[in-house]
Amino acid sequence: MPAVSRVAIAGGGVAGTAAAIFLAERGVQVDVFEQKADLHALGSGITIQGNALRVFDRLGIWPQVEAGSYTFNEVSLRAPGPGAQVLATIPDQRTGGPEFPATAGMYRPDLARILVERAREVGADVHFGATVASFAADEDGVDVITSDGLERRYDLLIGADGLHSSIRGMLGIEVAPQRTGMGIWRAFVPRPESVTHTDLYYGGPCFIAGYCPTGQETMYAYLVEPAQDRSELDQASKIAVMRGLAEAYGGPWNEIRDALDDAARVNYTWFTSHVVPDAWNRGRVVLIGEAAHSCPPTIAQGAAQAAEDAQVLAELLLGRDRVDDDLWTAFHARRLPRASAVVEASVQLGRWLLDGERDADVPGLMGRIAHLVSEPA
Ligand SMILES: Cc1cc2nc3c(=O)[nH]c(=O)nc-3n(C[C@H](O)[C@H](O)[C@H](O)COP(=O)(O)OP(=O)(O)OC[C@H]3O[C@@H](n4cnc5c(N)ncnc54)[C@H](O)[C@@H]3O)c2cc1C
Incomplete structure (x- = not known):
């Protein structure tokens, strides 16, 4: 039996819906509480790297993402000024493996719709216009009260409620995104x-x-x-x-x-950037995605790291029979160093630009991160 049979998730972004899909498709009862009233929120585009596409494939949404995006395998550097001269065109590393393109550009609301539809298809209950108003956790479970009046007991509460996570605040974790x-x-x-x-x-x-x-x-x-x-x-x-x-x-x-x-x-x-250090859980409440870590999109890894958090957490919850310290040790060993390295590198790239550092080894740093995230999470 999996370690959980009933899970509440605060936040219906990439991290929350990905966790919902992985768990619900294996028979876990999942409630997702998303504060937005519906899916029609306006948005811009998102650059999605290969290692995220690899997770999307495991979520069963790669065909829809491929059909609804623009995929490519290189990036060009061009000069400012009226001529916009192309200085170099560089092949991008296919961090998801050769079967996926290096990069997919996508309209964010389309990605959100695909994720929510898949979550519902595999049996997750997605409640729009609802938040986790309060919770009380003990050794065996979490009692959750939501803003739309639900009172339920779960085996686990996942805080996937983004940058300004209210679950993070309710846990008393004071780390917050820094500009x-x-x-x-x-x-x-x-x-x-x-x-x-x-x-x-x-x-x-x-x-x-x-x-x-x-x-x-x-x-x-x-x-x-x-x-x-x-x-x-x-x-x-x-x-x-x-x-x-x-x-x-x-x-x-x-x-x-x-x-x-x-x-x-x-x-x-x-x-902004931040990483919750040491542990992303407090007992049976755990943070994933931007609730736990954020980085400037200088290497466009935010969505990938959020999806990987969900994948690793679900894998451990489904592959073990109890929520215990061993599970959390394994989770943090797989996620903290990798997400922290991505955050550090993303911040460093921005810092070099802010400082006008001309001799910075940008290709070296990008190459190291691409190599790191090419390994499955
Ligand atoms: C300017 C900018 C550009 C970016 N560009 C890229 C990019 O090109 N590529 C990339 O990979 N990443 C990019 N990112 C980062 C990326 O957007 C995030 O890393 C990713 O969306 C994180 O997913 P998430 O599910 O953790 O959080 P989110 O996508 O923010 O989802 C959190 C969800 O929780 C909901 N929520 C919030 N509070 C509550 C609450 N109290 N109760 C219930 N629900 C709640 C929100 O409405 C939201 O739907 C960018 C970030 C910024 C700021």
Whole structure:
């Protein structure tokens, strides 16, 4: 018998739905409580690396992800300025193995829909517009009360409720995301025909200008700048600022700039990082995904690490017959060093840009992380 037969999950993002699918398809009763009212939240694009695609395959959603994304195997470096000269085109490591592309670009809400549909298909109960209001854990289980009035006892509560996790707060864990000093403008725009993979432009008024195709018709574009308080800007001003910064870049940016309007859903976010040290669980309550660790998307590993957390946790819960210290020791041994290495490297890459470090061994660091995450979690 698996170590759990009834599990509550707070948060229906990548980590929460992935855990729900792995557990529910093996007969565990799973309730997912997602605070959003429905799936129709607006979003931008996401760059998904091969090691995440490998987990998506195990979740049974790779065919849908492949059909709903734009896949590619290289990245180009281009010069800032009107010419947008291509400086180099580098093959990307296929971190999920040769059967998966190196990278898939995708519209975030499409990925969210695929994950939730799969979770429901395998029997998980996904409750939208609901949060875990309180819980009381003892040696044998967790009593959970939700904002929509449910009171149930579970064998385990998984806090997969993202960056500002309320479960983390309720556990009394004081580690919180710290700003790394960078902010990112993102917009969802039509794909110029010439864009067939990610291009990165280092320099100009931004640390990084880049884009990633997400479908035949669509892509998302981004500009990374020193973090600023942009919270007072209305939507028209946001569009104007992003357009102004984009003036420094040519090539496909000429078309991207013209497409920056209300429909492009321009948004601005700060980069953060954190890792809950030592242990992500307190008894029968455990944090996974961004509730436990976050990193700036400089190597686009956030979704992959969240999915891997879910996979490893589910594997241990299904392969053992009790929730005990041995299980948590095994979980942390497999997840803490790997997620911490990804966070450290992602922060380091940003730090080098912030410090204007010209001799940094960026390819060396990227290569080490690609090698690390190529090994299955
Ligand atoms: C600007 C930016 C760009 C990024 N780009 C990339 C990228 O290109 N590639 C990549 O791999 N990663 C990227 N990431 C990181 C990636 O988005 C995250 O690592 C990933 O989404 C983490 O998944 P998660 O399930 O842990 O958290 P989330 O996806 O944040 O999901 C958490 C869920 O919990 C819900 N929730 C929150 N609070 C509660 C509550 N109290 N009760 C119930 N539900 C709750 C939320 O509504 C949400 O649905 C980026 C991050 C940022 C900030």
